[in-house]
Amino acid sequence: MYQNKYIYLMMLPGILFFIVFKFGPLWGLLLSFQNYSPFAGFWGSEWVGFKHFAEMFQSAQFYTMLRNTVLINLFNLIFYFPLPIVLSLMLNEVRHEFYKRIHQSIVYMPHFLSWVVVASVTFFVLSTDIGFVNKLLYTMGIKPIPFLSQPQFFWALLTAQNIWKDAGWGTIIFLAAIAGVDPARYEAAVIDGASRWRQIWHITLPAIRPTIIILFILRFGSMADVGFEQVLLMMNPLVNSVADVFDTYAYNQGILRGQTSVGVAVGMFKGIVGLCLVLSANYTVKKLGYEGIY
Template sequence: MRDAAVQQQSATIGKTESPLLKRLIRNRYMYIMILPGLLYFLIFKYIPMFGLIIAFQEYVPYQGFFGSEWVGFQHFERLFTDPDFWNIFKNTIVLFVLNIVIFFPVPVILAIMLNEVAGAFFKRIVQTVIYIPHFLSWVIIVSISFVMLTKDGGIVNEMLAALGFEKINFLMSPEWFHPMYIIQVIWREAGWGTIVYLAAIASIDPGLYEAARMDGAGRFRQIWHITLPAIRSVVIVLLILRVGHVLDLSFEHVYLLLNSINRPVAEILDTYVYTAGLQQGQFSYTAAVGFFKSFISLFLVLIANKLAKKFGEEGVY
């Protein structure tokens, strides 16, 4: 009798449990595994959003969020009427375009080239060599560039002088800032960016290549008609995610390259926020700049995702 009562009670509880609770219990280990990631985004991404309130205040640290004077859209008005801001905004957009047009295709091309390498040993060596710069900080990358490009004793300038050309002041010249920036980005990140594309290429059915070879397709035909269409969805998703960082470039990298001479073309929103916010104490104004950056990034991601779906791709969501 007691066992029958217990079974009946368990059955009753099982019926009253919600489907959501059942899924949580059934997949409890998976949810425990993703809990640290959820906590990271909650603590460092979502909770700090409350601080955006200071973009509408004349924030004074010792008065706090609730004691500071409310000024509405005053900082945004200053933002949109400041000619220096629009020059900085233009510099940021230029660097982003360089990233998309020049840097973004490089990992795709490298991944396809690595996939065509027949020797596994040589392929692993090349992958290791091009991955290493990713683990070096921007301080090291810029320092190596400084040693190579400096006008007094730099390897590049010494070679130019030996060939009969005039030395070039790469580090202090505004004209050379953009080439130097994008070359350093490619040097550090191109190899690491191939990982996702190589994984996507590895999932392609080898039978497709065999059928193409039987039909007389060469290497380039196979790449054009099999490899590129197979990884197209991955490329589109990563491109959409890259668009979300349109105004969020590497602060450390640009700040290390920045100097008084190339500042008119090298100052970007991230370095401007650091200078105006931390060095000059304009917390509310720089919070407005950060709010503007986030709004533009969100808007562009939504547009890019909608365009991707319009052309038949899955998009991010």
């Protein structure tokens, strides 16, 4: 450690970040085993064991929340996850550096918008009364479609928002992986007469496969987690049946109703499920012959 002291010194900010913001707050998970009261404090609150977990599993909302959470994430996994890969391959094929940077800047920009802005844009685009899509349909003699209040559109709407906002930002890691491919491999492929498509299929994709696998494992591990702010802003009483997820349940119980222990129990349940999913996905990937995350 003394010989590499400067390396450890550079690591120190990251280590402190994890200690203060990740490991330090873990003691708060104990609140899920209490009927926590801010007035009684941590040591004065009643210990109730697994009561909150049992009530959550027995709740009529549990299976609805589980279904909504899984399906929303499944939509993202199927339709959103591959798009940054495809987009990064397309950007990599742009040969003019100036236009390439312009295109990269354009696709990165939505990432820096808050979900409040994205929800507002969605409202102005798809609402029944002022949305320009429905105004266009009206001019064509088609009855306006209530996109924001019909449950069958909700999951697709969330997926479309994720694609528009973060698909461009997700290309950064894949573009970095593509930049690390040895140019000599492409030169050899050109000499052998390989087309651009063949070069992508036989050189680029195999080279970035480890990155794709690692990001897939991490993405699969977040299947119990849904963007809380996005769902909260887009949900309304007409779509609650397909919008209620574990995050909104924790918010309603823990913040609005003051049942802090219930909210912590939901968070702990999500964490355990996420850990199990990461371990199972990593195990499956390694069994298939690929390198996992550990």
